[in-house]
Amino acid sequence: MNARSSKLQFMACIGSAALVLCANVAFAEKIEKRAPADPRGEVEIVNVAGAVRVTGWDRAEVDVRGDLDTAVERLEFVTTGNHTTIRVVLPRNRSRSGGSDLLVRIPEFSTLRVNTVSADQTIEGVRGVQRLQAVSGSVQTEAAGEEIQAKTISGDVRITSTNDAKPAIHTVTTVSGDIRLVNIAGEIEVETVSGDMKIDAGELARTRLRTTNGDIDIAARLPQHARVDAETINGDVTLQVIGKVDAEFNIHTFNGDIESCYEGEAVRRREHGPGRDLNFSRGSGSARVTIRTLNGGVEVCGK
Amino acid sequence: MKRSGDPLDALLAQVPQHIALARDLWPQIEAQIAAEVPGAHVSLPARRWFQLAAAVVLVVASSLVKFLLVQRSMQQQIVQARNEVVQRMQPVLSAMPVRFDGHESVGMSYETVRAQLDAEYAQHIGHLPPLVRARVERDIADLRRSAREISATLAMYPSDSLLQDLLVSTYQREIRLMSAVNTMAASTAAGTDL
Amino acid sequence: MFANSPASVAAGAADAASISDARLVAAARDGDTRAFERLYRLYSGRVFGLCLRMTRQREIAEDCVQQTFVKSWRNLAAFEGRSAFGTWLHRIAVNEVLTHARNHGTRSEGVSLPLRDEDEDALDTAADANDAADGADVMDVEKALATLPAGSRHVVVLQAVYGYSHEEVAEMLGIAVGTCKAQLHRGRKLLRERLGLQELDS
Numbered sequence A: 001m002n003a004r005s006s007k008l009q010f011m012a013c014i015g016s017a018a019l020v021l022c023a024n025v026a027f028a029e030k031i032e033k034r035a036p037a038d039p040r041g042e043v044e045i046v047n048v049a050g051a052v053r054v055t056g057w058d059r060a061e062v063d064v065r066g067d068l069d070t071a072v073e074r075l076e077f078v079t080t081g082n083h084t085t086i087r088v089v090l091p092r093n094r095s096r097s098g099g100s101d102l103l104v105r106i107p108e109f110s111t112l113r114v115n116t117v118s119a120d121q122t123i124e125g126v127r128g129v130q131r132l133q134a135v136s137g138s139v140q141t142e143a144a145g146e147e148i149q150a151k152t153i154s155g156d157v158r159i160t161s162t163n164d165a166k167p168a169i170h171t172v173t174t175v176s177g178d179i180r181l182v183n184i185a186g187e188i189e190v191e192t193v194s195g196d197m198k199i200d201a202g203e204l205a206r207t208r209l210r211t212t213n214g215d216i217d218i219a220a221r222l223p224q225h226a227r228v229d230a231e232t233i234n235g236d237v238t239l240q241v242i243g244k245v246d247a248e249f250n251i252h253t254f255n256g257d258i259e260s261c262y263e264g265e266a267v268r269r270r271e272h273g274p275g276r277d278l279n280f281s282r283g284s285g286s287a288r289v290t291i292r293t294l295n296g297g298v299e300v301c302g303k
Numbered sequence B: 001m002k003r004s005g006d007p008l009d010a011l012l013a014q015v016p017q018h019i020a021l022a023r024d025l026w027p028q029i030e031a032q033i034a035a036e037v038p039g040a041h042v043s044l045p046a047r048r049w050f051q052l053a054a055a056v057v058l059v060v061a062s063s064l065v066k067f068l069l070v071q072r073s074m075q076q077q078i079v080q081a082r083n084e085v086v087q088r089m090q091p092v093l094s095a096m097p098v099r100f101d102g103h104e105s106v107g108m109s110y111e112t113v114r115a116q117l118d119a120e121y122a123q124h125i126g127h128l129p130p131l132v133r134a135r136v137e138r139d140i141a142d143l144r145r146s147a148r149e150i151s152a153t154l155a156m157y158p159s160d161s162l163l164q165d166l167l168v169s170t171y172q173r174e175i176r177l178m179s180a181v182n183t184m185a186a187s188t189a190a191g192t193d194l
Numbered sequence C: 001m002f003a004n005s006p007a008s009v010a011a012g013a014a015d016a017a018s019i020s021d022a023r024l025v026a027a028a029r030d031g032d033t034r035a036f037e038r039l040y041r042l043y044s045g046r047v048f049g050l051c052l053r054m055t056r057q058r059e060i061a062e063d064c065v066q067q068t069f070v071k072s073w074r075n076l077a078a079f080e081g082r083s084a085f086g087t088w089l090h091r092i093a094v095n096e097v098l099t100h101a102r103n104h105g106t107r108s109e110g111v112s113l114p115l116r117d118e119d120e121d122a123l124d125t126a127a128d129a130n131d132a133a134d135g136a137d138v139m140d141v142e143k144a145l146a147t148l149p150a151g152s153r154h155v156v157v158l159q160a161v162y163g164y165s166h167e168e169v170a171e172m173l174g175i176a177v178g179t180c181k182a183q184l185h186r187g188r189k190l191l192r193e194r195l196g197l198q199e200l201d202s
Helices: A003-026 B007-014 B026-034 B044-060 B062-093 B108-127 B130-156 B161-189 C006-029 C033-055 C058-074 C085-103 C117-129 C135-146 C150-161 C166-173 C177-195
Strands: A029-036 A042-047 A050-057 A061-068 A074-080 A083-089 A100-107 A111-116 A120-124 A130-134 A139-143 A148-152 A157-161 A168-173 A179-182 A185-192 A197-211 A216-221 A227-232 A237-241 A247-253 A258-260 A276-281 A287-293 A298-302
Touching: A029 A074, A042 A050, A042 A100, A050 A111, A061 A074, A061 A083, A083 A100, A111 A120, A120 A130, A130 A139, A139 A148, A148 A157, A157 A168, A168 A179, A179 A185, A216 A227, A227 A237, A237 A287, A247 A258, A247 A298, A258 A276, A287 A298, A287 B161, B007 C135, B007 C150, B007 C177, B026 C033, B026 C058, B108 B130, B108 B161, B130 B161, B130 C177, C006 C033, C033 C058, C033 C085, C033 C135, C033 C150, C058 C085, C085 C150, C085 C166, C135 C150, C135 C177, C150 C166, C150 C177, C166 C177
Parallel strands: A042 A083, A042 A111, A050 A100, A050 A120, A111 A130, A120 A139, A130 A148, A139 A157, A148 A168, A157 A179, A168 A185, A179 A197, A185 A197, A197 A216, A197 A227, A216 A237, A227 A287, A237 A298, A247 A287, A258 A298
Antiparallel strands: A029 A061, A061 A100, A074 A083, A247 A276
8 A cells, every 4th residue: 555545545535525515515595584673572483403592682683594404494584563483494294304503683681482392592691581492402591580491301401690680480391301500599490300400509599399310419598588399209419508507407318318517417217117307407497498309318518 | 429437338348349260261251252253354455445435435425324324223212212111111101090108099180180191192202203202201101110119118108298298299290291291292293393 | 630649640540451451452353362361351350240249159150251251252343432341341241140130030139048158258258358458347248248139239239349320220230220229228228237337327
């Protein structure tokens, strides 16, 4: 095998690769559309596969750009009153879609609804209410002070609060997607079957966390009169309370272990069964933390 | 989960992972594998030509091959995942009669709602992409298995309030899960078949 | 991480081992039986340790080891290097143990049998060879492990002795993660009772 033969082989590979790449790119349809919109209106985006990226801006307009997959029948872009709809429409019984990537800019105080199947959703700078739903795509957004509802079946959800965000109500539901909430303040309700949930450094006023097999990992501040209710069947729960602890803790497991960093608190056997309880208070006990698990372990510490 | 200071962990940590075999099994292993076809020692030039030819074919036909492979792979994975779920959780895949405390049923109105949701779920689950459907079925089966486990344990410890709370919560979770899947699967089916 | 800290030395040793394994696996894949023998010499003790503790009988464990290596030879092309080679061998070994149990009608739960003398000897030798530990304590743990019902024993051995995560153990044994956790908890509780250790809580 000589150097000339090797070079010819290399050029043949590169040439073939370039041919195929050009062929694929040539058939995607580029779109660019813009229309006026109510600064506090509703924007609804529906896509099947690919990606949806939404950015809030300070114009009273909705702008959509992107690449539509060759399988797409059309892109609907309709404004009726204060409602704008952007929908990727596939033909009926179309069995495959490679994916359409949309970049949408909307008035920042819009109410946003996004509905996707396997498209990932990334939202930035939107300060209105958000209702986000994906079957298997991931959802990533910012909380800026209004309610967020995020639902997926197997996609992961990540919500990060902006620095100036006011407390709000957030509801996140997945079946097997993982959930990550960063710096969230307000009331949260999170539910998953097998996904894990991690809540970082938020200030939790009212919190309800439910999982069957996933683990729950919370590091948060507990303001006065906070309520935290965490329940798993088989997952583990780790709670780190940041800062001052002024709370009553009621922890119950059936098969799992309970570990607590709080000195002098005894884990007791349950009265009517083989499980364990840990009940104690710190400070005036104004906040209330309840943790229940069947087979999982619980660890409670201050941070 | 950390268990600092637990003497059991200290003892288990001392258990050696390696145990020496009393006799050398290599001769028997070698005899068995000698009957296998050995890996080919292809000569260097021949291998290079083969790789070049394979690379060119793959690049030129990449779209078509990927489509066929992904379709087949997804079908194989859904079949395998379903078989695993069915094998492990056969008794709980179907909506079993709800029992509370192992003896009392929860009530006809609940059973009716549940049965209706289950029928809709069976209808809509087919609209989900195959891999997602496999995961949902596995998770619903896990949820139902957990309910059975709690119910059976409650039968042994009927006065345990933790078990009572967990069982109610698990049944509620099942309802919410089926509702959520029904809604999302229905919206998936509306003009956007995959 | 400092250059010569214990952690960095251990990490370096682990990297070197995995590179060495990768070379041996690649050579074995090409038909080099001497490379495969080297892998056998490196990993047979670890595989036997798992098989013996899961089956509790030396002859069956030896069969398990033999079949594990024969099957791994046949399926070397399927080893993609995403996990450590030893982990991959363990997965095959666990399969062998479970298949043997299914085919020979071994009880999966219920009454646990004491070890036979010859099986106890095998574990005794391992306990004595472990310089870092008190041989008597380790032997007690081995005996106590052997008395656990199969479900709990498998989980405790894989998780507590070999360090696999709940998810890995559940996948290897074909059980739900929740079942794995429950079995681990029950196994640890029984071990404490049989070793005369106090409960963690008061």
